[in-house]
Amino acid sequence: RRRARARSGTRPCGLRELEVRVSELGLGYTSDETVLFRYCAGACEAAARVYDLGLRRLRQRRRVRKERVRAQPCCRPTAYEDEVSFLDVHSRYHTVHELSARECACV
Amino acid sequence: MILANAFCLFFFLEETLRSLASPSSLQGPELHGWRPPVDCVRANELCAAESNCSSRYRTLRQCLAGRDRNTMLANKECQAALEVLQESPLYDCRCKRGMKKELQCLQIYWSIHLGLTEGEEFYEASPYEPVTSRLSDIFRLASIFSGTGADPAVSAKSNHCLDAAKACNLNENCKKLRSSYISICNREICNRRKCHKALRQFFDRVPSEYTYRMLFCSCQDPGCAERRRQTILPSCSYEDKDKPNCLDLRSVCRTDHLCRSRLADFHANCRASYQTLTSCPADNYQACLGSYAGMIGFDMTPNYVDSSLTGIVVSPWCSCRGSGNMEEECEKFLRDFTENPCLLLSLPQEQGLKANSSKELSMCFTELTTNIIPGSNKVIRPNSGSRRARSSATLTAVSFLILKLAL
Numbered sequence: 001r002r003r004a005r006a007r008s009g010t011r012p013c014g015l016r017e018l019e020v021r022v023s024e025l026g027l028g029y030t031s032d033e034t035v036l037f038r039y040c041a042g043a044c045e046a047a048a049r050v051y052d053l054g055l056r057r058l059r060q061r062r063r064v065r066k067e068r069v070r071a072q073p074c075c076r077p078t079a080y081e082d083e084v085s086f087l088d089v090h091s092r093y094h095t096v097h098e099l100s101a102r103e104c105a106c107v
Numbered sequence: 108m109i110l111a112n113a114f115c116l117f118f119f120l121e122e123t124l125r126s127l128a129s130p131s132s133l134q135g136p137e138l139h140g141w142r143p144p145v146d147c148v149r150a151n152e153l154c155a156a157e158s159n160c161s162s163r164y165r166t167l168r169q170c171l172a173g174r175d176r177n178t179m180l181a182n183k184e185c186q187a188a189l190e191v192l193q194e195s196p197l198y199d200c201r202c203k204r205g206m207k208k209e210l211q212c213l214q215i216y217w218s219i220h221l222g223l224t225e226g227e228e229f230y231e232a233s234p235y236e237p238v239t240s241r242l243s244d245i246f247r248l249a250s251i252f253s254g255t256g257a258d259p260a261v262s263a264k265s266n267h268c269l270d271a272a273k274a275c276n277l278n279e280n281c282k283k284l285r286s287s288y289i290s291i292c293n294r295e296i297c298n299r300r301k302c303h304k305a306l307r308q309f310f311d312r313v314p315s316e317y318t319y320r321m322l323f324c325s326c327q328d329p330g331c332a333e334r335r336r337q338t339i340l341p342s343c344s345y346e347d348k349d350k351p352n353c354l355d356l357r358s359v360c361r362t363d364h365l366c367r368s369r370l371a372d373f374h375a376n377c378r379a380s381y382q383t384l385t386s387c388p389a390d391n392y393q394a395c396l397g398s399y400a401g402m403i404g405f406d407m408t409p410n411y412v413d414s415s416l417t418g419i420v421v422s423p424w425c426s427c428r429g430s431g432n433m434e435e436e437c438e439k440f441l442r443d444f445t446e447n448p449c450l451l452l453s454l455p456q457e458q459g460l461k462a463n464s465s466k467e468l469s470m471c472f473t474e475l476t477t478n479i480i481p482g483s484n485k486v487i488r489p490n491s492g493s494r495r496a497r498s499s500a501t502l503t504a505v506s507f508l509i510l511k512l513a514l
Contacts, residue, residue: 093289
């Protein structure tokens with residue numbers, strides 16, 4: 001399992017895509033239409049900044065304790081797709097905004 | 108099964124050969140000698156570069172501005188202008204669907220033709236270049252109609268309209284423009300003008316392999332047919348509080364250069380012809396479907412009238428009530444949509460018949476045989492006239508096939 005994680009860690013943060021049925025998304029829509037779902041995944045180790053090193057150190061020293069902090073960059077969308085529309089099983093159309101990622105970055 | 112597929116393949120091969128042979132014969136009678144088609148914007152530029160042509164063109168436009176053909180023809184100066192222009196590329200210039208400056212092109216076209224064709228004719232010549240379908244188009248359409256041509260047991264279960272939506276969603280451009288028209292047409296308060304504009308953009312800018320597939324998918328269950336009917340969001344783009352008279356609607360359409368052109372194109376490509384075996388001009392289904400789709404997003408927007416599987420009927424949102432003494436003309440106009448054998452044969456084929464007959468046979472074969480084998484008439488429902496029109500059109504196609512096989 002560790003090896004699998006290590007391997008995925010070598011793939012840098014970027015856009016991945018998956019064909020999913022709208023109902024699979026669990027958003028409450030019952031539609032058999034298939035949409036392309038793009039998400040961000042991958043490693044961000046190389047993107048660590050001095051900020052992250054400093055924060056990690058301060059956390060170890062328990063100078064930062066009370067708050068939840070994240071001392072490493074995270075692979076997240078920096079831009080989303082505008083909209084995607086589909087017809088549900090009751091013949092009603094729906095449009096959802098920002099369902100899918102368009103750009104990813106370690107932020 | 109193999110035999111059935113061979114039938115279908117044979118039929119479409121024949122189609123292909125015909126369409127490959129047709130371009131020259133299609134343009135033949137329209138042109139004086141052979142001239143490559145020039146678009147009207149280019150023709151206008153060519154004319155403007157020539158002092159004689161441009162001055163005559165200006166004269167003719169002034170002559171036609173009154174839109175009185177008789178006055179115009181009586182005037183010698185106008186007649187001279189017309190004679191000169193008949194020799195210029197402006198006279199038989201055409202436009203292309205979705206071209207740059209399409210509106211400008213059509214304005215130039217109608218600036219000459221409006222006065223010359225009197226404007227009150229039932230059918231008008233199409234300002235668009237004739238569509239000559241390519242090999243790939245024919246086979247792509249063949250696969251739509253016969254359900255991808257794969258194992259019929261599998262294709263019977265699948266929903267072609269859903270597959271078409273999937274294909275669109277997975278294509279960036281199609282998804283974007285589809286989502287755009289859906290979100291605009293689906294607003295709580297329908298803005299029909301904006302909805303129509305978004306629909307036009309979808310049908311003009313997305314390749315027909317996506318748009319036709321959604322609009323003309325074939326169905327075996329009501330859910331699928333309802334999805335097909337819903338493609339253009341009819342509650343905003345199609346339906347209205349009341350149904351206008353069809354001839355009034357036509358007049359409204361004819362005041363708009365684009366709507367008028369698309370309607371003329373529909374008449375040119377979908378008008379039932381008794382000279383061809385498939386009832387379509389030059390046996391070109393593709394051209395008929397193209398000009399049908401070309402009317403979506405205008406006042407004459409056509410759609411499936413319901414989601415029944417027993418006989419497809421398409422119509423614009425109008426009726427012939429209140430036609431007065433024009434009743435006959437109105438019915439004739441409406442029948443070109445509702446009971447047109449060319450259009451009906453171009454539209455998806457296997458409805459209803461499939462559900463009632465042997466699933467082992469391919470759809471194409473089923474459609475053909477149910478109409479000729481006596482005793483299988485239980486699957487032909489004696490309902491509307493359109494059904495009859497379709498059957499007779501199918502019979503034409505059948506006799507054509509039999510003829511071919513006999514040879």
